[in-house]
Amino acid sequence: MAVLDDVKLLLDIPESDADLDNKLNLIIKNAERQVLSHLPSGLDNVPNELEYIVCELSVTRFNRLGNEGMSSYSQEGESITYGDDIAPYLSAIQAWNNMQKNNTRGVVRFL
Numbered sequence: 575m576a577v578l579d580d581v582k583l584l585l586d587i588p589e590s591d592a593d594l595d596n597k598l599n600l601i602i603k604n605a606e607r608q609v610l611s612h613l614p615s616g617l618d619n620v621p622n623e624l625e626y627i628v629c630e631l632s633v634t635r636f637n638r639l640g641n642e643g644m645s646s647y648s649q650e651g652e653s654i655t656y657g658d659d660i661a662p663y664l665s666a667i668q669a670w671n672n673m674q675k676n677n678t679r680g681v682v683r684f685l
Contacts (some may be wrong), residue, residue, distance in 0.1 A: 609667065
């Protein structure tokens with residue numbers, strides 16, 4: 575699975591380390607569902623062009639483990655504020671959706 579390998583690379587987890595694979599696969603599956611919820615119905619898989627969003631959402635979610643339900647976290651001068659994880663990617667998803675609506679080249683329709 576390419577996304578799993580990319581997520582492990584971004585998190586500095588060796589590819590050979592399979593201890594977290596089940597947890598990472600669940601996080602990736604949930605990120606895929608989150609992206610798919612913003613795409614036209616009928617799609618079963620996230621398009622390759624949007625796979626980077628799944629990867630980024632997965633890394634963000636993994637880094638939030640242990641802080642579920644918190645809107646912010648502060649300790650010894652470090653402050654983290656959590657928002658809607660997918661919000662920064664909605665414009666890219668919408669642009670992809672618009673491209674699909676405008677892409678009628680190569681389509682055969684029988685009446």
